[in-house]
Amino acid sequence: MSKIVIVGGGIAGLTAGIFAQKYGFESEIFEKNANAGGECTGWSRNGFHIDNCIHWLTGTKKSTELYTLWKEIGALGDDVEMVEFDRFYTSFFDEKKAVLWRDKERTRKELRKLGRSDGKAIDEFIKTVTALEKLEMPVEKPFDMMSAMEKMKLGIAMFGALKYVKKYGKVSLKEYAGKFQSPLLRQFFQDYMDSSFNALSLMTSYASFTAGNGNVPKGGSVEMVKRIAEKYQSLGGVIHTKSAVEKVEIDGTKATGITLADGKTIKADYVICACDTSVTFHKLMDRKYMPKQLEKNYEKLKVQSAFQASFSVDDECAFIHNTEVFPCREITIGKSIFERMSVKSYWYEPKFSPVGKAVLQVHFTQTEDDYEYWKNLYETDKNAYKKKKLEIAEEIILSISAQYQQINGKIEVLDVLTPYTYNQWTGAYKGSYMSFVMSPKAMEQKNLTGIIDGLENVVLASQWQEIPGGLPYAAAAGKFAVQRIAKI
């Protein structure tokens, strides 16, 4: 029986492990952290649970190929309860608010009231979202392994959506929002993400939400990872935690195995690098193996991270629906200045907090410059780094209290993460929490197959192979890596 060793026990690595076992290989996963899951994780603080990852999971609609994949790896299933929010996000502007409802007609009606001269643009938005609901991520097999007939079928299925992909893939959120007359709607559309993302990213995410294809599994990230890891182990797979890999051993054009940080060598017939691609090509093997496309992406495209603060509140906070964005006191985080902030309440997960209380989480986008700021601060003065994080968290409490006066005086800091934390946790390049930013420029780049030129038996499995990354891309990359090895 041929043996596959997998470096990294994130979603890509675990998925690769499951398919390796299914296709008749012997496999072992080596994960540097104490738990599998990678960026898809969560942890406890003072009796509260902080969920680090799933805000929405694409592929929750049962008729999609992606749902079948989630089900195959144990992430979702008939016995996994889903949280179905009635709104994607809400933006507040002084006395007014705008909402992206699950019910698109309600969204249309309300946005038309807010932007009376923007009727045509709002109708076009809803029409585009409706067309994009049909856009599905193909995960049966890698595109280049599909037959001509399979490619044609895919093209036909996506036909109605493709013209919108082309049109809005080229437009940044900022440019798109600028087309609206109403200042309120201009802000509303930019509240989704950093405005360098393209308009398509907002439209596809909202479309998966309205189509019932972007819900949240109850129990969150940790419970989902637990189910996937158990599935892998039930198929005979072995996960070694606290087992950092130092090097992929290469002899000519073949890898012979891996060496761990403790010096132990593991022999293998195939190696799947399912860790961050910056770890693969800066640590595990010579940089010369880095695919040209990836090199180009690192050079030309941006990545994005987050400053994330979590708070405990002495209130259930059920009045905060999914994510809410509102004006805040001006705040500097890293090198960036913010005048708006977004808050998420975990009221729908009673197990995350003691009875009558809740966890609130706040995210601020961080750039590569911000990452450098936090890294420098940590490396020069750990105490100053810690103090700065807490100072910012206390400032955030003031803004939350001003927005939701009913919880004024009831909020306490639970935990604060910077882009540097993400980097230290998984090796994430510049603390990035997905892959490259889905900007208009990113649309011109090709996806990576995972094949490494010059190495016959090493394959990549990582969210970095496709833009913008995220859980579905990580899972697909894990499956595809094994299909390439097994030639299935």
Ligand SMILES: Cc1cc2nc3c(=O)[nH]c(=O)nc-3n(C[C@H](O)[C@H](O)[C@H](O)COP(=O)(O)OP(=O)(O)OC[C@H]3O[C@@H](n4cnc5c(N)ncnc54)[C@H](O)[C@@H]3O)c2cc1C
């Ligand atoms: C705050 C946040 C929110 C997010 N929200 C969402 C969301 O709502 N929806 C969504 O789809 N996605 C979301 N994501 C993105 C999602 O978490 C990632 O896309 C996905 O988890 C990446 O999986 P991966 O397996 O490719 O990489 P990783 O999770 O990075 O896994 C790689 C693994 O390799 C391990 N590793 C690294 N170096 C070594 C080494 N030398 N030896 C051994 N092991 C090593 C790491 O510890 C890690 O466990 C979010 C991410 C973050 C951080």
